[in-house]
Amino acid sequence: MEAKKTPQADLSKKSSMFLNLGLLVSVGIVLFAFEYKSYDDRNLKDLGQLDVEIEELLDIPITEQPPPPPPPVEQPVIQEIPDEVEIEEKIEVNFDVDVKEETVIREVVIADAPVVEKADEIFDVVENAPEFPGGMEAWYQYLSKNLKYPTQARRMGIEGTVYVVFVVNTDGSIQDVELLRGIGGGCDEEAIRVVSAAPKWTPGKQRGRPVRVRMRLPVRFKLG
Incomplete structure (x- = not known):
């Protein structure tokens, strides 16, 4: 048989209210503990006044140092050179010369110095080059008639x-x-044999005189 309670005696309906009151009290105690301040009642010692002499700072003016003097400039030494001695040549002109109207003054003709040619000198370029009798056409005819084509070539x-x-x-x-x-x-x-056996040429001339002249000529070999 269940025990019957009156609705006024049932405390479970007010449990939430009691829980909130307990939390509120505990939070208040914690805040009070953090905010509580304690003071030391010990008397502070009187240190008195310190007799310290503070010297006044004196304004020391900045000393201005003058710039160093410039180095002495060496003046160039000017040496006096005596003037060159002018030598005056005295030219005596004799004006006491009798000039006759019939006096004929010959014209002085300056001719080129004669060119001395050596007898054995060989020229490469002359005024009149040596020529084979009949001209170069005759020279080529001479080569074609006398050249023998080497068997080996x-x-x-x-x-x-x-x-x-x-x-x-x-x-x-x-x-x-x-x-x-x-x-x-x-x-x-x-080629050397044929040229060496060639007949005499007309010699070259320099200033109208026969001279020795060096010649360079081609000798052509062609298989026909």
Whole structure:
């Protein structure tokens, strides 16, 4: 059988109110504990007044130092040079010369100094170059008739131009035949042989006189 209680004796209805009151009291106690201040009642010692002499600061003016003097400027030493002694030449002119109207003054002609040519000098360039009798066409005809194509060059298929250099003497004869540029295969020797055996040329002339002249001519080899 359940015990019956009166509604006025039931405390469970007021539990929330009691909980809120307990929280409010506890929060108040915590705040009071933090805000509580305690003071020390011990008497403070009187230290008295300190007799400290404070010296007044004196304004010390800034000393201005004058700038250093400039270095002495060395003046250039001027040396006096005596004037050059002018030498005056006294030219005595004799005006006591009887000039007659018939006196003929010859005109002085200044001629060029004669050019001394050496007998053995060889010229590369002259006023009148040496010439083969009949001209260059005759020279090429002479080469075509007298040149023999070397067998070795023909067999090897060598063809080209051989350049020879030689000297035409004052009498038209040829000497000092040399190879300037060759092609080989026996063509060089054949060109020298034919040029050395050539007839006399017309000699070159310089200032109207026959001179020795160095010539450079091509000798062409062509397979036909």
